[in-house]
Amino acid sequence: MAVEDTAEATLPGHGSGHDDGGPGDADYSQPVLPGRGASDYERYLRTDELLALQKPPAERAHRDELLFQTVHQSSELWLKLAWNEVEAAVEHLRARELAPALRLLRRASLCVQLITAQLDMLEQMSPWEYQEVRRVLGHGSGFDSPGFREARRVAPALAQELHAILRERGLDLVTLYVRGREHDELYQLAEALTEWDERLTTWRIRHYKVVARIIGDQVVGTQGTPVEVLGRLIHTSFYPELWEVRNKLTALAKRDDA
Ligand code: HEM
Numbered sequence: 001m002a003v004e005d006t007a008e009a010t011l012p013g014h015g016s017g018h019d020d021g022g023p024g025d026a027d028y029s030q031p032v033l034p035g036r037g038a039s040d041y042e043r044y045l046r047t048d049e050l051l052a053l054q055k056p057p058a059e060r061a062h063r064d065e066l067l068f069q070t071v072h073q074s075s076e077l078w079l080k081l082a083w084n085e086v087e088a089a090v091e092h093l094r095a096r097e098l099a100p101a102l103r104l105l106r107r108a109s110l111c112v113q114l115i116t117a118q119l120d121m122l123e124q125m126s127p128w129e130y131q132e133v134r135r136v137l138g139h140g141s142g143f144d145s146p147g148f149r150e151a152r153r154v155a156p157a158l159a160q161e162l163h164a165i166l167r168e169r170g171l172d173l174v175t176l177y178v179r180g181r182e183h184d185e186l187y188q189l190a191e192a193l194t195e196w197d198e199r200l201t202t203w204r205i206r207h208y209k210v211v212a213r214i215i216g217d218q219v220v221g222t223q224g225t226p227v228e229v230l231g232r233l234i235h236t237s238f239y240p241e242l243w244e245v246r247n248k249l250t251a252l253a254k255r256d257d258a
Pocket of ligand 1: 130139207
């Protein structure tokens, strides 16, 4: 037996070890889950289907289609997780359960951070060679991204709940921020919404730069949208009042100093 084999045989789930259910003589080499795939790993994760979702080499217009599809498809998965977490956070807020909502909002923002980081991978493509990929995209446009569309859809409900809680407690945003320590959880919630807003905008900024670097900033997209429109979207925000409050705090501090 090779050294690797010996090591593997001692790992849980390999060889004739013990599982959580205690000692037994189960054959761990055989899958127990239903579905296609040689192992439970492949069956549970449905890797056959997942890995068939990218064009095979013979169908690729350019080999970088694998890179392009990987970045897009994984972005859709992270966005799906993000908006599901936001939607669940809204339910917690409706039940006035702030702590679990905060936990899920942290995850959602982290998802957007991850897809922002992976935009770097697209800049590994040559702008000229990308034109070969672009030819096979049809009218495909990021405006039709289900993940981003859902992320936008779920955003307003968060603000609705924040404002409802503020009203119930007789607070406005300026007071919440000035007396943040007295209303710590609610203050954390306002900051979590700011974070969600900021992460989505940071994605937009980064995406805009990637687009400008690869196809240019004075061209139109595959669905006829001028890239300049993306540049303008950078200046929009989901919760303008959460940004405006900072102006008010600075003005208030100035007044106090005078
Ligand atoms: C080479 C890489 C990319 C290029 C050249 C590109 C290009 C564009 C262009 C030109 C637009 C404007 C709409 C149109 O298509 O006419 C757009 C929008 C968009 N793209 Fe991309 N894109 C790239 C990568 C990505 C990736 C990886 C995602 C991940 C989900 C994405 C998601 C989006 C979204 C969500 C929009 C709408 C933007 C918004 O609402 O602010 N794009 N993209």
